[in-house]
Amino acid sequence: STHCISSAASDVYKRQLVINEMLANQIDPMCNIIVFTSIDCIRCNAAVDAVESIGARYCQKDINQSVKNMQVYDQLSEGKACGPIAIIGNKVFKGFNYEFSKNRYSKAIENLNSIL
Numbered sequence: 611s612t613h614c615i616s617s618a619a620s621d622v623y624k625r626q627l628v629i630n631e632m633l634a635n636q637i638d639p640m641c642n643i644i645v646f647t648s649i650d651c652i653r654c655n656a657a658v659d660a661v662e663s664i665g666a667r668y669c670q671k672d673i674n675q676s677v678k679n680m681q682v683y684d685q686l687s688e689g690k691a692c693g694p695i696a697i698i699g700n701k702v703f704k705g706f707n708y709e710f711s712k713n714r715y716s717k718a719i720e721n722l723n724s725i726l
Contacts, residue, residue, distance in 0.1 A: 641669035657694035
């Protein structure tokens with residue numbers, strides 16, 4: 611749904627980013643990039659493909675595989691189904707839009723690499 615994808619200019623979205631600012635390595639100490647996915651989610655597959663095409667190491671967390679994954683996803687999505695949620699460093703990206711998301715992921719990964 612669009613409210614989770616790319617209404618970056620809206621105040622609500624900016625507030626959500628702040629509320630949901632969370633370091634990926636707080637969720638999993640082995641990961642600076644996490645992509646939350648679910649079974650049969652086409653946008654989730656696209657998000658994973660985008661991260662892989664950038665060449666970044668990441669952890670995939672299937673929300674159907676563990677209660678903990680589902681709880682973190684629910685916290686980040688504020689209870690709304692958003693499709694994939696990617697955490698790159700401390701930036702949370704909800705949903706996946708084919709035009710915008712890969713570019714946003716790429717910039718966030720560049721910024722992350724510059725501080726690691």
